[in-house]
Amino acid sequence: MPIINNALSGAIAAQAALNATSQNVANLQTKGYTRQGVLLTAVAPGLGTKQAGNGVEVSSLLRFADSYKTQQLWRANSELGRYTTQQPYLSQLEQVMGDDKSSLSNGVDNFFKALNAVGEEPTSAPLRGQVVAQAGALAESFNSIYQVTRNQQLSVQQQRDAILPNFNTLTQNIASLNQRIVAAGATGTNVSGLVDERDMAIDSLSQLTAIEVLEQPDGSRSVSLKSGQPLVAGNVAASIGIDTSGGTPQMQVTFARSVYAVDDTALGGQLGGLATFEKNTLKPLQESIVSMATQLGTMVNAQLAAGTDSAGNPGQPMFQVNGGGAGGIMAVTEGYNANDLALSSDGTPGDSGNLQALVDIKNQAITLPSVGSVIIGDADTQLVGKLGIDSQQNKSLLNTASTIRYQAEDDWAATSGVNRDEEAMNLVEFQNMYQANMKVIAVANTLFDSTLAMFG
Numbered sequence: 001m002p003i004i005n006n007a008l009s010g011a012i013a014a015q016a017a018l019n020a021t022s023q024n025v026a027n028l029q030t031k032g033y034t035r036q037g038v039l040l041t042a043v044a045p046g047l048g049t050k051q052a053g054n055g056v057e058v059s060s061l062l063r064f065a066d067s068y069k070t071q072q073l074w075r076a077n078s079e080l081g082r083y084t085t086q087q088p089y090l091s092q093l094e095q096v097m098g099d100d101k102s103s104l105s106n107g108v109d110n111f112f113k114a115l116n117a118v119g120e121e122p123t124s125a126p127l128r129g130q131v132v133a134q135a136g137a138l139a140e141s142f143n144s145i146y147q148v149t150r151n152q153q154l155s156v157q158q159q160r161d162a163i164l165p166n167f168n169t170l171t172q173n174i175a176s177l178n179q180r181i182v183a184a185g186a187t188g189t190n191v192s193g194l195v196d197e198r199d200m201a202i203d204s205l206s207q208l209t210a211i212e213v214l215e216q217p218d219g220s221r222s223v224s225l226k227s228g229q230p231l232v233a234g235n236v237a238a239s240i241g242i243d244t245s246g247g248t249p250q251m252q253v254t255f256a257r258s259v260y261a262v263d264d265t266a267l268g269g270q271l272g273g274l275a276t277f278e279k280n281t282l283k284p285l286q287e288s289i290v291s292m293a294t295q296l297g298t299m300v301n302a303q304l305a306a307g308t309d310s311a312g313n314p315g316q317p318m319f320q321v322n323g324g325g326a327g328g329i330m331a332v333t334e335g336y337n338a339n340d341l342a343l344s345s346d347g348t349p350g351d352s353g354n355l356q357a358l359v360d361i362k363n364q365a366i367t368l369p370s371v372g373s374v375i376i377g378d379a380d381t382q383l384v385g386k387l388g389i390d391s392q393q394n395k396s397l398l399n400t401a402s403t404i405r406y407q408a409e410d411d412w413a414a415t416s417g418v419n420r421d422e423e424a425m426n427l428v429e430f431q432n433m434y435q436a437n438m439k440v441i442a443v444a445n446t447l448f449d450s451t452l453a454m455f456g
Contacts, residue, residue, distance in 0.1 A: 315342025
């Protein structure tokens with residue numbers, strides 16, 4: 001009887017809908033889960049018949065996803081990863097270099113204060129000794145600040161080295177999931193769970209670098225860098241690494257048999273953030289610290305050479321400066337003492353002509369890579385000021401990126417997330433649908449029994 005077939009199809013459809021709803025409720029707290037549903041379609045009657053129809057069928061399983069919102073989620077994650085990675089380094093530099101006791105400004109000021117003090121009594125051994133002591137403290141200030149930058153440089157390299165294997169694992173996982181999704185989809189299997197897993201892998205990848213994702217007709221997804229280099233195509237995955245054969249480290253992508261050089265500062269995500277900080281902030285700052293120490297030490301040594309010490313001998317270099325390394329960038333010449341200070345300009349004991357020239361060095365200009373031409377006394381202030389601007393700008397961009405990411409997550413959840421109240425309503429609705437169809441079957445059975453009784 002058509003009434004039984006119709007009711008049976010309705011009960012089966014309601015059961016399929018309840019199965020989808022139960023899956024949604026079970027994954028209420030599952031991160032990255034995309035809610036599912038069923039598409040019900042009325043079955044038309046056959047040609048030449050006057051019956052209402054042949055019931056209902058489940059045309060397809062639905063996956064409630066919006067490609068645009070998902071893409072926005074990945075783009076926001078890339079920006080968030082970029083600025084989040086830079087901020088701890090910027091904050092540390094800003095704190096260390098801006099500290100009143102450990103800053104370069106403090107070392108420079110104390111050194112020149114000691115020179116000014118000895119001007120009151122140029123022959124005083126304690127005052128002259130204080131100059132040498134402050135020279136040592138100044139050198140230590142340069143070395144300690146420089147060591148912070150060296151430690152950060154090492155940390156950046158280690159963080160990058162830790163990201164690259166994860167990056168390559170994610171591209172391989174995405175390629176493998178592409179293959180499984182295409183194969184399962186060809187057999188009519190529901191691939192929503194596999195697609196969710198792939199989307200989570202792509203989201204993790206987007207945190208490491210900015211990417212472009214294209215949906216393919218077969219259900220696979222192609223992934224590439226913003227600059228166009230392919231990362232995943234079908235079941236083929238690229239790997240990323242650093243080539244050091246040319247002397248200068250160069251990041252490159254290897255896809256199939258092709259190798260593409262990439263500008264890591266343009267990658268976006270965590271990799272782009274690390275490269276941008278290292279090349280645009282850390283290295284220029286490091287070069288400026290070395291340059292400041294070198295120019296200051298050279299100027300002091302040159303001025304001392306123009307004077308005579310307490311014994312009437314030509315002045316000897318106070319500072320030894322090198323280009324950096326584990327041993328630091330600046331040191332007081334070994335064995336240098338108070339008697340070696342060449343403060344006299346004419347060899348007369350008590351003369352402070354050359355001392356005045358030494359004091360005036362603080363007001364002379366030097367050129368630093370990151371801030372240009374500055375007065376020695378203001379050099380550190382300029383460096384810290386620029387660092388503060390960079391840090392505040394990154395914080396502002398980080399706050400914006402965080403807000404955009406949260407909004408993207410909310411937008412995604414509005415379409416794809418499981419809503420407890422909505423699923424509760426669906427449970428009641430499809431339960432009622434199932435019970436109504438079972439009641440129809442019961443009525444049909446009663447009618448069938450009554451019909452048989454008429455011929456009994």
